Amino acid sequence: MWNAIFGSSEEPSPTALEVTFTLNGKQVTVGNEVVEGTSLNTYIRDVAKLKGTKFMCTEGGCGACVVAATIEHPVTKQKQTLSINSCLVPVFACHGWDIRTVEGIGNKRDGYHPVQANLAQFNGTQCGFCSPGMVMNMYSLVADGKTPTMAEVENAFGGNLCRCTGYRSILDAFKALAKDATPMMKKQCADIEDMYKICSKTGLACSGSCKKDSNFEEIVPKSVKIPAANWYKVTTLNDLFSVITSLGATVYQLSAGNTAEGVYRHYNRQFDARIDVKDVPDLRTINTSGGFTVGANVTLTEAIAAFKTQAAITGYSYLTELANHLDVVANTSVRNNYKVPGAKDIPADFRINFRKNASNPLGLLNSKATGEPALNMSIVCFFALRNALDSARKDAGDVADYYDIKLPATVETIAMTSLTDTSQFTFA
Ligand SMILES: Cc1cc2nc3c(=O)[nH]c(=O)nc-3n(C[C@H](O)[C@H](O)[C@H](O)COP(=O)(O)OP(=O)(O)OC[C@H]3O[C@@H](n4cnc5c(N)ncnc54)[C@H](O)[C@@H]3O)c2cc1C
Ligand code: FES
Ligand code: FES
Numbered sequence: 001m002w003n004a005i006f007g008s009s010e011e012p013s014p015t016a017l018e019v020t021f022t023l024n025g026k027q028v029t030v031g032n033e034v035v036e037g038t039s040l041n042t043y044i045r046d047v048a049k050l051k052g053t054k055f056m057c058t059e060g061g062c063g064a065c066v067v068a069a070t071i072e073h074p075v076t077k078q079k080q081t082l083s084i085n086s087c088l089v090p091v092f093a094c095h096g097w098d099i100r101t102v103e104g105i106g107n108k109r110d111g112y113h114p115v116q117a118n119l120a121q122f123n124g125t126q127c128g129f130c131s132p133g134m135v136m137n138m139y140s141l142v143a144d145g146k147t148p149t150m151a152e153v154e155n156a157f158g159g160n161l162c163r164c165t166g167y168r169s170i171l172d173a174f175k176a177l178a179k180d181a182t183p184m185m186k187k188q189c190a191d192i193e194d195m196y197k198i199c200s201k202t203g204l205a206c207s208g209s210c211k212k213d214s215n216f217e218e219i220v221p222k223s224v225k226i227p228a229a230n231w232y233k234v235t236t237l238n239d240l241f242s243v244i245t246s247l248g249a250t251v252y253q254l255s256a257g258n259t260a261e262g263v264y265r266h267y268n269r270q271f272d273a274r275i276d277v278k279d280v281p282d283l284r285t286i287n288t289s290g291g292f293t294v295g296a297n298v299t300l301t302e303a304i305a306a307f308k309t310q311a312a313i314t315g316y317s318y319l320t321e322l323a324n325h326l327d328v329v330a331n332t333s334v335r336n337n338y339k340v341p342g343a344k345d346i347p348a349d350f351r352i353n354f355r356k357n358a359s360n361p362l363g364l365l366n367s368k369a370t371g372e373p374a375l376n377m378s379i380v381c382f383f384a385l386r387n388a389l390d391s392a393r394k395d396a397g398d399v400a401d402y403y404d405i406k407l408p409a410t411v412e413t414i415a416m417t418s419l420t421d422t423s424q425f426t427f428a
Helices: 002-006 040-047 114-121 131-145 150-155 167-175 183-190 214-218 237-247 300-310 319-326 361-366 373-395 411-417
Strands: 019-023 026-030 066-072 079-085 098-100 223-226 231-233 252-255 273-276
Touching: 066 131, 079 131, 114 131, 114 167, 114 183, 131 150, 131 167, 150 167, 237 273, 300 319, 373 411
Parallel strands: 019 098, 231 273, 252 273
Antiparallel strands: 019 026, 066 079, 066 098, 223 231
16 A cells, blocks of 8 residues: 555665764764664764763663764755764664764863863863763754853753752853853853864864764765664655565564653564664655644654744644643753654553552552652762772671661761771871
8 A cells, every 4th residue: 555655666765784974073884783772872982982971861861971963954954963862862873964972072182162161160060970961962052053042051951960060050151151141151251262172264162063074975875774783764755665565574663763762661672673764854844834734753843943933823822832841841852853752652541540459569669750860860879889888898808798878978977887997098
């Protein structure tokens, strides 16, 4: 039936056997050597060995993994730099992207990017674990000459958690780069101008965009098939249906933003092939002539902007409420890649029952409702402390399985629990 509707049973268009993208300006190809399901985050950290990008929740909630990606829109053909959660994006989904990590925008040797310099200047970093994600989120917000307001800066940080610095100084650092920053804030930025990395071509702060390999634009073809991983990327509906036909009885899954991975974890995967459909123009089109239709794979960021514009037209004012609602769903980086949920994403039966006779009553405590990233972020400090104490107590000869850590864990409590005293220290 699909072929009857879309008129093609031909083989898909010319197809590459690996995906190509740039990482901090350097062109890379990824193919059969990488297993299906490998995230961009794993690729960046474990293959490219760029450890600046962190990870924590791996479900789109903490922002530790945020990188910037410059992506061409399949309909408008315009390139836009967006913050992306690298933990959710499969590395195979990055074909044609220009990806930048914190290492790619500035460093001690070449000079810092204003976003990095400002974070330091405003004391916005302590342990530094969240800093790369914070920096890349802000970098994406000001990239391509964008000039956000302070309110827009604040709104963009709904998905970046910091467990130690506190948000005031981080937000002050970034709001100081907003177009409506107070003169006092701007003055503080001016004091660090000599730390800025100035572009020799433009005389402005470096955007990092001109370091790309010159032949990157030439990437052809756009369609991809990675045989070992059974991963396909299609850019037309005809190709999509050809691939589906060629897969026969193989169980496949379409992949758009892959953000559902944050909720329905990969170990529940029940498919043998994946088809990346996010660059099929028909699925990314917003049509306003003779009605208002939104393609199945339009991102939430795009949908919010379109809803706000359309709301000005008589009969569509209700879209303002929808835009306001979507603005609090997930967070900016996830929304940049997250498509409008379809009807099937909503459970058909939405009644809630308490599990009176559940075989594992404590199971509820393990649900996502109680395991949200913020809790994980804070508990991680406690477990790090416990691991350190385990080790210190072992060194001190303790063999007990259990010991109590009195809270609050003050310096004295930790020193006592570690069973260590200064007589054990060796001074060189
Ligand atoms: C932090 C966070 C918060 C979230 N909050 C919410 C929330 O509030 N509400 C909510 O509903 N979801 C939420 N989600 C889940 C998820 O992001 C959404 O369901 C989103 O709509 C998935 O979009 P995607 O493009 O990433 O789809 P993907 O993850 O790529 O795909 C999801 C499913 O849709 C199918 N699909 C993709 N494109 C098409 C297409 N063109 N035609 C048919 N099927 C297709 C895929 O095969 C797959 O089964 C959240 C996720 C995260 C990470
Ligand atoms: S590790 Fe990606 S959002 Fe937390
Ligand atoms: S500085 Fe933010 S987590 Fe430590």
